[in-house]
Structures are given as C-alpha cells and as structure tokens.
Amino acid sequence: MSGSSRFPSFLRVPAQGLALSAVAALVVVLLDPFQQVFAARVAILIIVAISLNLLISGAGLLSLAGGAFLGMGAYSVTIAAQQFSWPLVVSIPVVVVVTGLIGWVLGIVSIRVSHFYLALTTLGFLTLFQVVLRYGGDVTGASYGLVPPLPQVFGYTLRAQDLAIVAALVASFGVVFARSFLDSRTGLAWRLMRESTVAAESFGVNVTLIRTSAFAWTAAALALAGSLYAFVLGAVTPDSFNLTRTIDQLVYVVVGGLGSVAGSVLGPLVLETIPEVFRGLENYREFFFGALVLVILIASPRGLAGLLSDAWQRIASPRVRAAVRKLGDSGLTIGGQADPGVLLEPLPLGALDGVAAVEYRGVTIAYGGNVAVDDLSFVVRPGTIHGVIGPNGAGKTTALNALTGQVGLVSGQILVNGEVVRSPGGGVPTRKLLRHGIARTFQTPIVIPDRTVLENVKIGLYPFGKSGIIGGTLKPPRVRRSEAEAARRAVAALELVGFEREVSAPVSQLSFGELRKLEIARALVSEPSVLLLDEPTSGLEPEVASEILSMLRGLQAKASRPLTIIIVEHNVPLILRYCDDVTAIAEGTLVASESAATIRHNPEVRRSYLGEQFEMEELEREESQRHA
Amino acid sequence: MLAIAISGLASGAIYGLLAVGVVLIYRSTKLVNFAQGEVLMLAAYVYWLTEQRFDRLWGVVPVIVVGVILGGLFFVVTHYLIRSTDDLTVVVATLGISLMMINFAQFTWGGTARRVPGWLTGDENVRVGDGVVSMNSLVLIAIAVLATVALDQWFKRTVLGQAVRAAAESPESAALSGLSVRRMRAISWVIGCAFAALSGLLLAPEINVYPHMAGTILFSGFVAAAIGGFGNILGALVGGLFIGLMEGLSTVVVDAELARLVPFALLLAVLLFRPTGLFSGRALRSV
Numbered sequence: 073m074s075g076s077s078r079f080p081s082f083l084r085v086p087a088q089g090l091a092l093s094a095v096a097a098l099v100v101v102l103l104d105p106f107q108q109v110f111a112a113r114v115a116i117l118i119i120v121a122i123s124l125n126l127l128i129s130g131a132g133l134l135s136l137a138g139g140a141f142l143g144m145g146a147y148s149v150t151i152a153a154q155q156f157s158w159p160l161v162v163s164i165p166v167v168v169v170v171t172g173l174i175g176w177v178l179g180i181v182s183i184r185v186s187h188f189y190l191a192l193t194t195l196g197f198l199t200l201f202q203v204v205l206r207y208g209g210d211v212t213g214a215s216y217g218l219v220p221p222l223p224q225v226f227g228y229t230l231r232a233q234d235l236a237i238v239a240a241l242v243a244s245f246g247v248v249f250a251r252s253f254l255d256s257r258t259g260l261a262w263r264l265m266r267e268s269t270v271a272a273e274s275f276g277v278n279v280t281l282i283r284t285s286a287f288a289w290t291a292a293a294l295a296l297a298g299s300l301y302a303f304v305l306g307a308v309t310p311d312s313f314n315l316t317r318t319i320d321q322l323v324y325v326v327v328g329g330l331g332s333v334a335g336s337v338l339g340p341l342v343l344e345t346i347p348e349v350f351r352g353l354e355n356y357r358e359f360f361f362g363a364l365v366l367v368i369l370i371a372s373p374r375g376l377a378g379l380l381s382d383a384w385q386r387i388a389s390p391r392v393r394a395a396v397r398k399l400g401d402s403g404l405t406i407g408g409q410a411d412p413g414v415l416l417e418p419l420p421l422g423a424l425d426g427v428a429a430v431e432y433r434g435v436t437i438a439y440g441g442n443v444a445v446d447d448l449s450f451v452v453r454p455g456t457i458h459g460v461i462g463p464n465g466a467g468k469t470t471a472l473n474a475l476t477g478q479v480g481l482v483s484g485q486i487l488v489n490g491e492v493v494r495s496p497g498g499g500v501p502t503r504k505l506l507r508h509g510i511a512r513t514f515q516t517p518i519v520i521p522d523r524t525v526l527e528n529v530k531i532g533l534y535p536f537g538k539s540g541i542i543g544g545t546l547k548p549p550r551v552r553r554s555e556a557e558a559a560r561r562a563v564a565a566l567e568l569v570g571f572e573r574e575v576s577a578p579v580s581q582l583s584f585g586e587l588r589k590l591e592i593a594r595a596l597v598s599e600p601s602v603l604l605l606d607e608p609t610s611g612l613e614p615e616v617a618s619e620i621l622s623m624l625r626g627l628q629a630k631a632s633r634p635l636t637i638i639i640v641e642h643n644v645p646l647i648l649r650y651c652d653d654v655t656a657i658a659e660g661t662l663v664a665s666e667s668a669a670t671i672r673h674n675p676e677v678r679r680s681y682l683g684e685q686f687e688m689e690e691l692e693r694e695e696s697q698r699h700a
Numbered sequence: 701m702l703a704i705a706i707s708g709l710a711s712g713a714i715y716g717l718l719a720v721g722v723v724l725i726y727r728s729t730k731l732v733n734f735a736q737g738e739v740l741m742l743a744a745y746v747y748w749l750t751e752q753r754f755d756r757l758w759g760v761v762p763v764i765v766v767g768v769i770l771g772g773l774f775f776v777v778t779h780y781l782i783r784s785t786d787d788l789t790v791v792v793a794t795l796g797i798s799l800m801m802i803n804f805a806q807f808t809w810g811g812t813a814r815r816v817p818g819w820l821t822g823d824e825n826v827r828v829g830d831g832v833v834s835m836n837s838l839v840l841i842a843i844a845v846l847a848t849v850a851l852d853q854w855f856k857r858t859v860l861g862q863a864v865r866a867a868a869e870s871p872e873s874a875a876l877s878g879l880s881v882r883r884m885r886a887i888s889w890v891i892g893c894a895f896a897a898l899s900g901l902l903l904a905p906e907i908n909v910y911p912h913m914a915g916t917i918l919f920s921g922f923v924a925a926a927i928g929g930f931g932n933i934l935g936a937l938v939g940g941l942f943i944g945l946m947e948g949l950s951t952v953v954v955d956a957e958l959a960r961l962v963p964f965a966l967l968l969a970v971l972l973f974r975p976t977g978l979f980s981g982r983a984l985r986s987v
Contacts, residue, residue: 184971188922188926189930189971192919192922192923192926192964193968193971195919196961196963196964196965196968199961199964202960203957203958203961207957207958315916315919319795323792326788326789330786330788355806355807356807358802359800359807361796361799362797362798362799362801362803363796363800364796365792365793365795365796365799366777366793366796366800369784369789370777370782370793373784373785373786374784375789
C-alpha cells in the first residue's frame with residue numbers, strides 16, 4: 073500500500089515470497105549437512121506453527137487435530153511412494169487436496185462445538201488417527217511405522233540440502249501468504265469470528281463456511297508440511313504425530329506469540345535451537361524446555377513476537393514510528409469521489425416513501441415458558457431517531473435481538489422498509505441483514521483489539537467485498553482497488569462520527585467512548601437505511617453520552633437518503649431530549665409509542681421512568697441552552 | 701465380569717477426581733490446568749517417600765500438603781507472574797510447568813517404577829465373582845465418591861463454600877459485595893490440586909509410581925468433565941465413573957488400544973444430543 077511500485081501489483085506478494093525464499097535458501101546452502109537437516113526440520117515446524125496460529129488465533133478454533141493432518145501428509149506420501157510407486161509431483165498435490173477435504177469434513181462434524189469441547193472433539197480425531205495407524209498392519213507398519221524411500225523428482229534424488237531448500241521455500245511462502253491473508257477481508261472476518269460469532273454474523277460473515285474452510289485450508293497446509301516431514305524424519309512412526317508432539321507444536325505457537333506470523337517463525341526457531349546448543353544437558357532437556365516456556369511467557373505474555381515489538385517500540389525513534397504508521401493510510405483521498413472501477417458490490421437500497429422503516433406487528437417472544445415480549449406493536453417512521461426505553465428486563469434488548477435474529481418469534485412479524493424480515497420460524501438470516509440495509513452496534517463493543525481502527529471499520533463492508541482466501545492473499549489489482557475503496561469509505565465514516573484519533577492506531581489504545589464511536593462508524597460504513605444501537609451510552613461519562621447522541625442527530629442532516637436510527641436505552645432523559653419518537657416497554661408489553669414531545673407528559677411513563685418529581689422545565693431549560 | 705467392572709470404576713474414580721479439580725479451577729478462573737496430572741504424579745512420589753520411613757497411614761498428610769502447596773504455586777504463577785489476557789497463553793504456561801515436573805521427577809528419582817502398598821489396605825486383594833481386585837480399588841472408589849460429595853456439600857452449606865461459588869459465578873457482583881475474588885480463586889486452585897494429590901495417593905498402588913505415570917489420564921479427566929457438563933463437580937465424578945466403567949467393559953470385547961477411543965465415542969454421543977454436557981443447567985457457549 074506504500075505506493076512504491078517496483079513490481080506490478082499483482083506480482084508483489086509472490087515477489088516477496090521469492091525474495092524471502094532466496095534469502096532462506098542462501099542460509100541453507102551455507103550450513104553443513106547436519107545443520108541442513110536441522111534447518112529442514114525447523115522450516116517444517118514453522119509451516120506447522122503458522123497453520124496452527126491461523127486456526128487458533130486467526131479463527132479462534134482450538135484444535136488438537138494438527139498432529140493427525142501432519143501425520144496424514146507424512147504417511148500418505150510414504151505409502152504412495154513405497155507401495156504404489158507414485159511420483160512425488162503427483163502424490164503430494166493429491167495428498168494435500170484429500171487431507172484438506174478431510175479437514176473440511178472435521179470442520180462440519182464439529183460445527184456445533186467450540187472452545188474446550190472443540191479441543192476434545194479434535195483430540196478424539198487425533199486418537200482415532202493413532203488407532204488407525206497402529207491397526208494398519210503392513211500398510212502403516214503398525215507401531216514401528218514406515219521408512220520412506222529416498223525422495224526423487226523426475227529421476228533426481230533429493231539430498232539433505234535440497235530437502236532443506238524446498239522446506240525453506242515452502243516456509244517462506246507460508247510466512248508471506250499468512251501475513252497477507254491476515255490483513256485481507258477474509259482474514260479480518262476470521263479474526264472477528266474469534267471475538268464473537270454473533271458479531272461476525274451481524275457483519276455478514278457466514279460462520280459455518282468460515283469455520284469449515286479454516287479447517288480445510290490449515291489441514292491442507294499441514295499435509296504439505298507432513299509430506300516433506302516424512303523425508304526429513306527418515307521414518308514415520310505413530311509417535312511422531314501423537315498428542316505430545318501436537319502439544320509441543322501448540323507451545324511453539326504460543327511462545328512465539330499468538331496472532332503473529334513472525335512469532336510462528338521465532339517460536340520453533342528458538343525452542344528448537346536452544347536445546348540443541350545445550351546438548352550436554354540432555355538429562356535436563358525437558359526441564360529447561362519447560363522453564364524456557366515459562367520464562368518467555370512471564371517476560372512477555374505476547375510471546376517472543378511481543379518481546380520483539382516492545383523492543384522495536386523502545387528503540388525506534390518517534391519519527392520512524394510515525395513514518396511506519398503513515399504507511400497504513402497513504403494513498404487515500406478522504407471524501408473524494410468513488411473510484412468507478414471499484415469492485416465493491418452495490419450498497420443496499422434506502423427507504424421507500426410512505427412506508428414505515430421498521431414495524432413490529434404483534435410480536436411475541438418466549439424463553440422456554442417465560443414470555444419476554446408480549447404482543448408488541450409499534451411503528452418507526454423513516455428518517456427519525458426512535459428511542460426504545462424500559463426498565464431492566466423489560467424486553468428492550470430481546471425485542472432488538474428478535475429483529476437481528478438472535479431470538480425467534482412465537483408469533484407476529486417484524487417488517488423493515490415494508491418487507492417481512494422476521495416471522496415465526498423464519499426470516500432473513502442474520503448475516504444477510506446488512507445487505508437489507510440493517511446495521512447494528514452491541515451493548516458491549518465487540519472489536520478486534522489488536523487490529524487498527526481502519527481495519528475494524530472496514531469489516532462493516534465485508535458483505536459487499538468479493539475477495540476470498542486466495543484473492544485476499546495474493547492481492548491482485550482488483551482486490552487492492554476494492555480494499556483501497558473500502559479504506560476510503562471507512563475513513564469517511566470515521567469522519568462522519570467525529571472520530572479524532574489516527575485511523576492506524578490499534579483499537580486496544582482507544583477509550584470506551586472512542587470504541588462506541590468506532591462501532592457506530594463500522595455500522596454506518598455500508599450506508600444502511602436502519603441503524604440499531606444497543607445502549608450506545610452505557611458506561612460513558614454524561615458529556616460523552618450527549619456528544620454521541622448529538623452526533624447522531626447531526627448524521628441525519630448529512631445523510632444523502634433517509635437514515636432511521638433505533639436506540640435502545642435506559643437513560644430516559646437523554647432519549648427524551650434527542651429522539652423524535654419514543655416507544656416505552658414494561659414487562660414485555662407496550663406502554664406507549666408516540667412522539668418524544670407528547671410521551672413525556674404520558675402519566676404512565678412519568679410514573680414508571682421519570683418519577684413524579686421529574687422537572688420537565690429543567691429538561692427544557694437544558695435544551696434551550698443547547699440550542700443557544 | 702464384576703471384577704472388570706470394579707477395576708473400570710476404579711480408573712473412572714481417578715478420572716473423576718482429576719475432573720473435579722479441573723472443573724473447580726476452570727469455574728473460578730476460566731483456566732484449564734494441564735499440570736493436574738503431574739500434581740498426581742508428584743503426590744504419588746511423596747507417598748512413596750513417606751511410606752518408606754513412616755507408617756503408610758501417615759502418607760495422606762504430606763500428600764495433601766504437597767497438593768495444597770502446588771495449588772498455591774500455580775495460583776501465584778497464573779495470576780501474578782503471567783500477565784496475559786489470553787487464556788491459552790496461561791494454559792500453555794501450565795503445560796511448561798508440567799514438563800518441568802516430569803523431568804524433575806526423572807532426574808531426582810530416576811525412571812524406575814516404584815511399587816507402593818495401598819494406603820489403607822496394604823497389598824490385600826479380594827475375590828469378586830470370577831476375578832480378583834485389589835482392596836485398594838474399592839477404597840479408591842469409596843473415597844472418590846465421599847470426597848466429591850463432601851466438597852459439593854461444602855459448597856452448598858458453608859459460608860466460605862458459597863463465597864467461592866459466588867466469586868466463580870459472577871466475579872463483579874461478588875467483588876461489589878466485599879468478597880476478595882482473588883482469595884476465592886486461590887482457594888479453588890488449592891482444593892483442585894488437593895484433589896489431584898488425593899488421586900495420586902490412591903492411584904499409586906494400582907499402576908506404580910514413575911515420572912510419566914499420569915500420561916494421558918488427564919485427558920480422560922477432561923472428557924469426564926465435558927460429559928459432566930463442565931461446571932458441575934458431581935457431574936464430573938459421574939462422568940469419570942461412567943467412562944471408566946465403559947472403558948473397562950469394552951476391554952472384554954476389544955483390546956486396550958481400541959478402548960482408548962471409548963471416552964471420545966461417549967463424548968461424541970453426548971455432544972450430539974446435549975452439546976453442553978449431561979448435567980449442565982446453563983449453556984456453556986461462545987457468544
């Protein structure tokens with residue numbers, strides 16, 4: 073994105089891979105044969121660590137099946153060469169594809185489980201693989217395993233040096249591709265899914281598809297690593313791929329640094345090299361290994377990569393740092409005309425004249441036997457700010473979650489722009505809502521903390537982008553253009569909500585109020601017709617809360633077409649001050665739904681929310697001060 | 701057949717005791733302790749050392765003391781030394797500790813398997829049906845059940861037990877009502893590791909004492925916890941006894957290698973029908 077174009081942009085990512093491979097190959101050539109075998113091992117473990125890192129940290133899927141996929145690659149290539157005399161150029165691609173498919177199936181089987189249960193389900197898969205190996209008789213060599221023949225490509229026998237170069241090449245491309253992927257549209261979607269599946273769905277991510285494809289792609293990468301590993305090990309046994317080895321690989325990822333590709337290079341490199349250096353202490357090897365893991369994690373919770381980036385922060389002068397940050401947003405023209413060549417899909421249509429923006433028709437929602445919302449009907453006029461108020465447990469959030477599809481309706485309908493989006497047992501899937509022009513924020517902001525403001529806002533355009541895993545990784549010109557357009561719109565959306573920090577700042581540095589604004593910008597970036605805000609002022613200082621609400625008022629003046637905003641809130645005075653219309657709910661039923669000007673005089677609303685002593689005059693005085 | 705069932709239940713009781721500790725620590729800290737099995741192993745060594753010099757009945761004292769000390773150490777490492785917000789990082793730290801513990805045992809006491817007598821029962825065996833089981837395995841099952849039920853009652857009936865539960869279920873409100881959440885977490889670590897130590901005392905006579913004795917037993921404990929719903933200590937014990945029994949019975953028809961799949965087959969069956977475990981009241985989901 074720096075704009076320097078020594079290479080045509082469609083070649084930039086592969087060129088980086090080639091450059092890194094060349095350096096790695098040079099290093100390999102300078103080593104002695106013993107060290108070359110070691111280098112090949114480390115290179116393969118780097119590929120493994122990167123794959124596991126993408127799966128665990130990128131997509132949030134804690135899998136223990138890694139050893140099984142690595143082993144499938146190693147065993148299959150060995151069996152194909154030994155028992156069927158398949159040439160490697162045929163067997164490796166076939167094995168990689170087939171293992172990818174098996175990973176995909178495992179992804180489907182384990183679709184309903186997550187976290188701890190996913191770890192155990194995948195451990196079951198690994199155990200099954202181990203049992204198959206031990207029962208495989210002559211095919212798998214049972215507990216003794218197999219010895220692969222010397223690797224040959226077109227009649228040429230690969231020596232240790234050749235193997236090390238091939239492994240270094242694959243690892244180099246792995247590093248470059250993984251870094252490029254993590255920044256891509258799909259990479260961000262994986263990462264958001266790790267934070268929250270509900271948030272990911274709300275921004276158009278097909279969680280089922282992403283989970284299965286994450287399993288499939290990492291299984292394929294592990295199989296590729298495994299098919300090289302067989303020749304580096306010189307013998308494949310069940311114990312090369314057992315739980316202990318799998319856990320070692322997990323340790324490399326965490327010690328290197330979760331979420332960091334550089335960490336997945338450093339982890340295997342450091343943890344494999346240090347014990348080699350202290351070979352004299354063979355009897356205490358595991359003790360030192362464990363102590364090393366502990367010391368690194370105590371020194372830096374983000375692992376070796378965290379240690380390195382902290383050091384960089386301290387050494388690099390502020391000017392260098394500023395230059396580095398600028399790279400992120402150079403080449404963007406804020407507020408400029410849309411590039412006609414961009415490949416974002418058309419944004420959703422706006423509201424129709426004379427049709428309610430949102431309408432609840434006799435909506436009833438129940439959890440088990442408890443009716444949470446009972447026969448709720450109200451209308452939200454297009455282009456208004458509509459407040460929904462009620463005490464805790466009144467059913468406000470439940471009503472909102474019914475619209476977004478997190479809870480089902482027992483009876484009734486919810487319409488958006490005249491179209492039924494929710495009815496009992498059906499409706500528009502959550503991930504399609506953004507395409508219908510419905511965007512939302514969350515009660516507790518859900519963002520990717522270790523990514524930049526810009527990247528987090530770009531997620532709001534996810535359903536309108538087109539690049540997939542391959543396109544996002546290789547970044548051909550059309551993908552770069554659409555990413556740049558997404559970035560341009562994200563910057564514009566951030567300006568719209570009055571966000572004042574650098575767009576390349578990591579989100580973890582933001583205040584709570586800035587997070588709220590970021591979430592609103594992320595919801596606005598796709599120019600929705602309906603914006604749903606779930607308690608946008610909770611946890612904020614009163615001044616920041618009014619700032620956000622007056623910003624929302626200002627938005628509607630700037631919008632090129634009617635923007636309807638629904639705010640679920642418990643801060644009643646604030647709602648009365650800033651909303652056009654207000655719906656009050658208590659115990660799941662409608663109390664009143666009318667203009668803010670009249671609802672404040674409604675006796676029932678006054679009694680329930682404002683208290684008898686509530687001074688309307690005070691509110692009005694404040695209001696006149698605000699206008700002055 | 702009855703003998704096989706009893707020895708299956710005995711290994712199940714060990715899984716259950718480990719699972720109770722795992723669940724207890726997880727509920728209160730959201731961390732999974734991968735060194736739980738090594739607490740068992742060190743406790744077994746401590747029993748072996750004590751038993752050589754003193755009356756073996758005294759063995760239980762140092763064993764529990766070791767569990768308590770290790771629990772305290774783990775608490776300090778995971779809550780004070782590692783400043784990570786990512787649970788997996790802390791879990792890997794416990795893995796690092798477990799490697800150190802195994803290697804420590806290896807270079808201190810060597811790799812030889814050490815034979816120890818049953819804690820209460822010595823080397824007595826008893827005939828049941830057409831087989832023989834060790835008296836210790838009967839004691840083991842009884843103690844596992846008693847200890848778990850006692851712990852459950854302690855949680856329900858005593859002020860301190862309720863405080864630990866409250867701090868685990870909603871740390872914020874517990875802190876607001878003046879409880880030290882940290883202290884409650886420390887107590888969970890201590891009790892959890894004491895249970896692991898107790899299981900070491902009871903397991904040692906069955907499989908001898910050696911550095912890798914915990915092996916993959918802990919993973920069976922994890923599966924037991926998962927089947928039990930991962931939040932319920934009685935459920936964890938029942939889950940453990942259940943998979944131990946099924947594992948034992950399955951060795952009648954298949955060999956030991958295939959029997960390793962039994963816990964996972966059971967887990968899969970449970971997940972298919974109840975994705976949150978058999979005994980969980982509330983859902984444990986990722987939202």
